[in-house]
Amino acid sequence: MATVVPGEQNTTTQPTPLQASxxxxxxxxxxxxPSHAPAASQAxxxxxxxxxxxxxxxxxxRGRERARESSRRGRGATRGRSRxxxxxxxxxxxxxxxxxxxxxxxxxxxxxxxxxxxLAEKVIQNRARMFCSNAITQLKLQCDARSRPCTSxxxxxxxxxxxxxxxxxxxxxxxxLRNKDQECVSIAEMYRYVSVLLLSHTTGFSFxxxxxxxxxxxxxxxxxxxxxxxxxxxxxxxxTGRGRQGEMHWNAQRDQxxxxxxFESIAFRDTRKVFFCxxxxxxxxxxxxxxxxASDNQVKMxxxxxxxxxxxxADALADALFRIILAIRFRRRGEAxxxxxxxxxxxxxxxxxxxxxxxxxxxxxxxxxxxxxxxILSGFGLSSVxxxxxxxxxxxxxxxxxxLDPVRDDLEDEALDIGDAEGESEPGAAEMxxxxxxxxxxxPAVAPHQLYCDRRRTFVIDDDPTLGPEAFFATKNxxxxxxxxxxxxxxxxxxxxRGTDKFSKVLRFMYTVPAWIQDALNTWIAVPKQNIxxxxxxxxxxxxxxxxxxxxxxxxxxxxxxxxxxTVSQRCADWFVLRQFCVTGTNAGLVLMSSPCFRSILRxxxxxxxxxxxxxxxxxxxxxGWFSTKTSTEAMMRGSANExxxxxxxxxxxxxxxxxxxxxxxxxxxxxxxxxxxxxAVLDTSIYDSEGVGEVTMQDGEGNDIILAxxxxxxxxxxxxxxxAVLLSCPDVVLCEAGDDTFHKYNPQGHMAQIMQxxxxxxxxxxxxxxxxxxxxxxxxxxxxxxxxxxxx
Numbered sequence: 001m002a003t004v005v006p007g008e009q010n011t012t013t014q015p016t017p018l019q020a021s022x023x024x025x026x027x028x029x030x031x032x033x034p035s036h037a038p039a040a041s042q043a044x045x046x047x048x049x050x051x052x053x054x055x056x057x058x059x060x061x062r063g064r065e066r067a068r069e070s071s072r073r074g075r076g077a078t079r080g081r082s083r084x085x086x087x088x089x090x091x092x093x094x095x096x097x098x099x100x101x102x103x104x105x106x107x108x109x110x111x112x113x114x115x116x117x118x119l120a121e122k123v124i125q126n127r128a129r130m131f132c133s134n135a136i137t138q139l140k141l142q143c144d145a146r147s148r149p150c151t152s153x154x155x156x157x158x159x160x161x162x163x164x165x166x167x168x169x170x171x172x173x174x175x176x177l178r179n180k181d182q183e184c185v186s187i188a189e190m191y192r193y194v195s196v197l198l199l200s201h202t203t204g205f206s207f208x209x210x211x212x213x214x215x216x217x218x219x220x221x222x223x224x225x226x227x228x229x230x231x232x233x234x235x236x237x238x239x240t241g242r243g244r245q246g247e248m249h250w251n252a253q254r255d256q257x258x259x260x261x262x263f264e265s266i267a268f269r270d271t272r273k274v275f276f277c278x279x280x281x282x283x284x285x286x287x288x289x290x291x292x293x294a295s296d297n298q299v300k301m302x303x304x305x306x307x308x309x310x311x312x313x314a315d316a317l318a319d320a321l322f323r324i325i326l327a328i329r330f331r332r333r334g335e336a337x338x339x340x341x342x343x344x345x346x347x348x349x350x351x352x353x354x355x356x357x358x359x360x361x362x363x364x365x366x367x368x369x370x371x372x373x374x375x376i377l378s379g380f381g382l383s384s385v386x387x388x389x390x391x392x393x394x395x396x397x398x399x400x401x402x403x404l405d406p407v408r409d410d411l412e413d414e415a416l417d418i419g420d421a422e423g424e425s426e427p428g429a430a431e432m433x434x435x436x437x438x439x440x441x442x443x444p445a446v447a448p449h450q451l452y453c454d455r456r457r458t459f460v461i462d463d464d465p466t467l468g469p470e471a472f473f474a475t476k477n478x479x480x481x482x483x484x485x486x487x488x489x490x491x492x493x494x495x496x497x498r499g500t501d502k503f504s505k506v507l508r509f510m511y512t513v514p515a516w517i518q519d520a521l522n523t524w525i526a527v528p529k530q531n532i533x534x535x536x537x538x539x540x541x542x543x544x545x546x547x548x549x550x551x552x553x554x555x556x557x558x559x560x561x562x563x564x565x566x567t568v569s570q571r572c573a574d575w576f577v578l579r580q581f582c583v584t585g586t587n588a589g590l591v592l593m594s595s596p597c598f599r600s601i602l603r604x605x606x607x608x609x610x611x612x613x614x615x616x617x618x619x620x621x622x623x624x625g626w627f628s629t630k631t632s633t634e635a636m637m638r639g640s641a642n643e644x645x646x647x648x649x650x651x652x653x654x655x656x657x658x659x660x661x662x663x664x665x666x667x668x669x670x671x672x673x674x675x676x677x678x679x680x681a682v683l684d685t686s687i688y689d690s691e692g693v694g695e696v697t698m699q700d701g702e703g704n705d706i707i708l709a710x711x712x713x714x715x716x717x718x719x720x721x722x723x724x725a726v727l728l729s730c731p732d733v734v735l736c737e738a739g740d741d742t743f744h745k746y747n748p749q750g751h752m753a754q755i756m757q758x759x760x761x762x763x764x765x766x767x768x769x770x771x772x773x774x775x776x777x778x779x780x781x782x783x784x785x786x787x788x789x790x791x792x793x
Contacts, residue, residue, distance in 0.1 A: 100455035103397040103474045103492065128321055131280040138274045159270050164190050166266055170235040177239055185230060192222045193230045236263040257330045264329050265347055272348065275324050279359035282320040285341075285368060287313060315344055320363070338372045345380050357381040359514055369510075371395045374490070378512060388508040396510060397455065397474055398494035400463045402503045461494055463504040470496045536651075538660045538680065539565045550701045551658055555680060555708065558698065559665065562763040567663030570676050571640070575664055580626040582666065582674040587622055589753030601789050602739045602752060638774065639715035646713050646772045647679055653780070655733060657682040659711060667761055675761040679711035681768055687733065687782065696765045696784060709766040709782065710758045714751060716773050725771045729778040738785040746771070746781045755783075760790050 139158075140150060146161075148154040164187065172184040200210040207227050214221035237259035275281075313331040318324060329344040331337065349357065360382050364373070366389040374395075377384045388396040393403060461472060472494040493509040535548050538556050559565075567575045583591070592598045594613055599606065651659050659679045666674035685697055685705045697705045716722040728746060736742035738756065747755070747769055759767050769781040 100397045100459045103459070103476045105456075105458045106473045106475060127280045127282060131277050131282075131319075131321060134277040134280060135275050138277075142270070142274060159274075160191075160194065162270055163267055164194070166263075167234060167236070170238055171230065171233055174233055174235055174239040182229065189222060189226065189230070192220065193227055195219070196222065196227055236260055238262075257332050260330050264327070268325060268327050271324060272326050272350075275319055275322070276326055276348065278357045281360045283317055283326065283360060283362045284320045285315065285317050285362055285364040287315050287367065315340055317344065317348060317362075338376060341373065341376055345376070345382070349380060359383070361385060361513060363387075369395060374510065374512070378490075383511070383513045385511040385513065386509065388510060396494070396508045397459045397476075397492050398461055398472055398506075398508055399455065399459065400461055400503070400506045402463050461496060461506055463496060463506055465504055467496065467504060472496075536647075536658070536660050537568065538662045539568050548658055551682060552660065554698075554700050554706075555660060555682065558708065559662075559680070559762065562668065563665040563761065564668050564671065565663070566666055566674065569661075569663045572663075575676070578664060579674065579676075581672065582664075583622070583672050584664075584674050584676065585754040585757055587625055588673070588675075588757040589750075590621065591618065592753040592757065598753075598756075602756075603744070604749065604752075635717040638717050639713075642715045642772065642774055643678060643713050646715070646770060646777060647711075649777050650679075650681070650711070650768075650770060650780070653733070655684050655687040657684055657706065665761060673757075673761055675758045677710040677758050677762070678713045680762075681709045681711050683707040683709055683766070683782070687735070707766055708764055709768045710755070710762050710764050711768045711770065712751070712755050712758065713770045713772060714748075716771065716778070722773050725773065725778045728771070734779060734781045736781060736783045738783050738789055743781075743783055746779065747783070756785065756789070759785055765790075 139155070142148075142158055143150050143154055146158060148158050168185055168187060168190050175182050175184055195214070196207060196210050199205065199214065200207055203210070203213075205213065208224055211221045211224055211227070237256060315329050315331065315337070316325055317327045319326060327344055327348045329340055329347065331340045357380060361384065362377055362382050363385045366387050369386045369388045371394070374384060374386065393399050459472075459474070474492045476490045476492070490510065490512050493511075495507045495509075497505050497507070538552060538559070566578045569575065593604075594607060596606065647659055647661070650656055659681045661679055662677060664674055664676045666672075683706065685707060687707070688696075697707055700706050716725045734742060734746055736746070751769070755767050755769060759765070765785055765787075767783055767785065769783065771778045771781075
C-alpha cells in the first residue's frame with residue numbers, strides 16, 4: 001500500500017525568504033545578476049539602509065500605485081469588507097514574528113505498510129475497544145455502589161439521580177417563594193416529566209399526544225398542566241436574586257449565566273465517572289449541541305445565536321465514539337472563549353494530574369483552530385488534533401500561495417518596496433537598536449498586503465491547479481505544558497489535492513499526540529478500495545484456483561476482442577481520471593435521446609426540443625461532467641452501497657450461472673466510447689425457448705452454450721420511486737425485446753439510453769435491468785436487442 005511518511009529532518013540552515021527552497025513564492029532572482037538576490041534579501045531583513053534613499057521616489061510611487069490598483073479591484077487589505085485573510089491589525093510600524101520560527105521542515109518518503117496494523121487496529125480499533133471495556137467496568141462499579149440494577153432503567157436513574165434531585169430542590173424553592181398555591185414537586189413527578197420529554201423528543205409527538213400514549217400503555221402519566229408547569233418553572237440555578245422584570249429578550253439584566261456554575265458542575269458529573277477515560281478517550285469539542293445547521297434545527301436550545309437571534313453561547317465536550325456529552329459550559333457575558341474553555345476543562349479534569357491525561361485526544365471544528373486553544377490543551381496535558389481554517393495565516397506554519405499577496409509582481413520589486421516601507425514607517429528605529437534581524441526571528445514592518453515575508457519560503461505551498469497531490473510535514477517543540485507534556489512535539493501537516501480550475505485544495509492539520517501513536521498518525525495512508533472478491537472480478541492479475549477461473553477466462557477473452565480494459569475496478573483513482581474525455585453512460589444517454597432515429601426505433605415519442613444541439617454545446621456539457629466538483633448525493637451513496645447485496649442476490653437466481661464485476665471498458669476502434677456496467681452476467685440458455693436463442697449464445701471452455709448479458713442495477717430510494725417499483729414487482733424474471741411494450745413498462749425512459757449504450761460498447765445482445773430497494777430486489781428484466789438497434793447506437 002502506498003503511503004507518505006515523514007522522512008529525515010531538514011537540518012540545513014533556515015533559508016531567508018529569497019534563498020533557494022522547495023516551494024518558490026515568486027519569480028526567482030535572475031541568475032545572471034548575482035547582486036539582485038543579496039540586495040533583495042537585505043531589503044527584506046532590514047539590513048539595507050540605502051534602498052529607500054537610492055530608489056525611494058520611483059519605487060515608493062510604484063508601490064503606492066499598485067496599492068491603489070489593488071484597492072480599485074477590491075482586493076487585499078484595502079478592501080472594504082474584511083475577508084478574514086491575512087493578519088489582522090497589520091499597520092505600518094507594527095512588528096511581526098516569523099511564523100515558521102521553531103518549526104523544522106521534514107521531508108516525506110514513500111513506504112509500504114499494512115493498513116490494519118498501521119492505523120485501524122493500533123489507533124482506532126484498539127482505543128475504541130479499551131474505551132468500551134473501561135466504560136463497562138465503571139458502569140458496573142457505579143451501579144453496584146448505588147444498588148442499581150444493570151438495566152436501562154437502572155442506568156437512567158444512575159445518571160439522572162443527582163441532577164434530578166438538585167433541579168427538584170430549586171423548583172420547590174421557587175414554588176415556595178412565588179407560587180404558594182402550587183404543590184411541591186415530588187421525585188416521582190420529576191421522573192414522569194423526564195419520561196414525557198424522552199418519548200416526545202424521540203417520536204415528535206406533542207406533550208398532549210405523548211401523555212395519551214403513555215396512559216394507553218398502562219403507565220402512570222402526569223397531567224398536561226403539571227408537565228407544562230414544571231417545564232415553565234424548572235430552574236438550573238437557585239432562585240434567589242432571579243430578576244423577573246425587563247424586556248422579553250436577553251440583556252444584561254436578564255443574563256443568568258453567572259448563576260449556572262453549580263448546574264454545570266453537577267449536570268454530567270456522574271456521566272464523567274463512567275465515560276471519561278483519559279487513557280483511551282477520543283473527545284470532540286463544539287459550540288453547538290446539534291449536528292446540523294442551526295437554522296435547520298426544529299427545536300432550539302438556549303443558544304440560538306446562529307439563527308440571527310440573541311441567546312447564550314455554550315461550549316460542549318463529548319465522547320466521539322458514542323457522542324455522549326461529558327461537560328457543558330455557558331459562556332458568560334463579556335467572557336472570552338479561551339477563558340471559558342479553561343474553566344470547562346478544569347471542571348472535566350477535576351484535579352487530575354496532567355501526566356494522567358496524555359492519552360486523551362481532543363478534536364474540534366475549524367472555529368477552534370487557534371494557537372491559544374492548542375496551548376490550553378497542552379497546558380492541561382491533553383493531546384489534540386485540529387483542522388486549521390484555510391483563511392487563518394497566523395497559526396499554521398504552512399500557508400497557500402493564493403492566500404498571500406494578491407498583487408503578485410516581480411519578487412525583486414516587492415522586496416525593494418518592503419525596504420521602502422521600512423524606511424518610511426519607523427524613522428529612527430536603527431538608532432533605537434530595533435533592526436529586526438534574522439537572529440531574533442522577526443522581520444521588518446510591512447504593508448498589510450505584503451504577507452509572504454512573515455515565514456520561510458519552504459512553508460509557502462504553491463497551490464497552482466496544474467500541480468499534483470503532495471504532502472508537507474513539520475514539527476515543533478510544544479513547550480507550553482509542564483512535566484511530561486513539555487517534551488511533546490507539535491506536528492503540522494499540509495496536504496495538497498485537486499481543488500478547482502483556479503487553485504488546488506490544501507488541507508492543514510495540527511496535532512499533539514502521545515508518543516505511542518505518533519508514528520501511526522505521521523503515516524498518511526493512501527486508502528485503497530475495499531477488498532474485492534477475486535473470484536468474481538474480471539481482468540484481475542492475481543489468479544487463484546477456483547471453480548470460476550475457466551469461465552472468467554472465457555468471458556475475459558470475449559470482451560477483450562472488442563473492448564480495451566481501462567480499469568479493473570470502479571470508483572478508484574484511475575477510474576475517476578480515465579473517465580475524463582470519455583463518453584460514458586450519462587453523456588451517451590443525452591446524445592442518444594436527442595437522436596430522432598434512436599427514439600423511433602425504441603418507440604419513444606419525439607423530442608420536445610425544437611433546436612438541434614451543436615457540437616460546441618455538446619462539448620460544453622461533457623466538460624461540465626468531466627471536471628465538475630459535485631459530490632455524490634445521499635441517494636447515490638445509498639445505491640452504491642446496496643450494489644454488493646443486489647449482486648449477491650442476483651447470483652442466487654436459478655437462471656444465473658455467475659455474475660462478474662468489471663471496471664471501465666472502452667471500444668477499441670472508438671476509445672472515447674466507454675462504460676462501467678455494474679456486472680457481466682452468465683445466463684443459462686434455459687431462460688429462453690429453443691427458437692431464436694442461438695443468435696445470442698456462445699460456448700464456454702467445455703462446449704456448453706451460455707448467454708452473456710450486461711447488468712445495470714438501479715436502487716430506488718425516494719418514496720415515490722419505491723412505490724412505483726413495488727407496484728411492478730414480481731417474483732419471476734421478465735423477458736422482453738428492446739422497444740416493445742414490456743420493455744417500456746419496466747424500464748424507465750431515463751435509463752433506456754444508458755443500458756443500450758452499455759450493450760453497444762460491450763458488443764452484447766442481452767441485458768439485465770435490476771430494480772431494487774434497500775430491502776432487496778423488486779423485479780428483474782432480461783431484454784434482447786436486435787442488431788439494427790445496436791447499429792443505430
